[in-house]
Amino acid sequence: MFGYPPPPDSQLHNIEEQVKKAVESAMQGYAPRNSDVSQFYSNPATTDLDILFRARYSIEKSLRTIFNSIAEDKRRRPEPVFRIVEYLIKNELIAPQMGNAIREVYSVCSPAIHGEDVSPAQVDFVRNTAPELISALEVISERYA
Numbered sequence: 001m002f003g004y005p006p007p008p009d010s011q012l013h014n015i016e017e018q019v020k021k022a023v024e025s026a027m028q029g030y031a032p033r034n035s036d037v038s039q040f041y042s043n044p045a046t047t048d049l050d051i052l053f054r055a056r057y058s059i060e061k062s063l064r065t066i067f068n069s070i071a072e073d074k075r076r077r078p079e080p081v082f083r084i085v086e087y088l089i090k091n092e093l094i095a096p097q098m099g100n101a102i103r104e105v106y107s108v109c110s111p112a113i114h115g116e117d118v119s120p121a122q123v124d125f126v127r128n129t130a131p132e133l134i135s136a137l138e139v140i141s142e143r144y145a
Contacts, residue, residue: 006108009121015104019129022097026136041127048123049112055130056109059102062137066093069144081106094140102137105129 007015040046040054060081067084070093079087082103089099108126112118 006111006122007104009119012108012121012125016125016129018097019101019104019133022095022101023129023132023136025095026098027132027139030139041131048118048120051123051126051130052109052112052118055126055134056106056113058130058134059106059109059137062134062141063088063102065141066137066144069141093144098136101129101133105133 041051063081063084064078066088067079070091071079071087085094085099085102088094089096094102105126108118108122111122
């Protein structure tokens with residue numbers, strides 16, 4: 001995890017707006033990718049845990065794809081996600097706002113991965129932010145592939 005708990009439910013709406021602004025900024029001039037991502041998150045048959053697991057998995061997979069395509073030091077052990085995000089920000093491959101967006105969505109998904117309870121507001125937050133965030137990360141990974 002990123003070392004801090006997910007934000008309280010009362011802050012999720014404001015953070016959702018920040019995530020959407022960061023993603024919109026990252027996508028300037030690029031078309032969204034992977035339309036099946038949005039369909040997955042909007043499908044009422046998809047369980048809450050499926051949403052959180054898939055969001056975290058997709059975020060982490062995209063970040064590792066970007067990192068592995070540009071990192072000079074190929075390590076045997078995978079880098080922790082928070083280090084990948086820091087590396088991408090430091091090397092100006094993503095904006096700090098995009099890094100914050102990744103951290104926020106990831107931190108909301110993480111408790112479910114570790115068997116903790118999540119609130120309906122947290123699930124809605126991920127449902128409303130993950131498709132665009134994942135699409136933006138896929139576009140970014142294509143830039144460096």
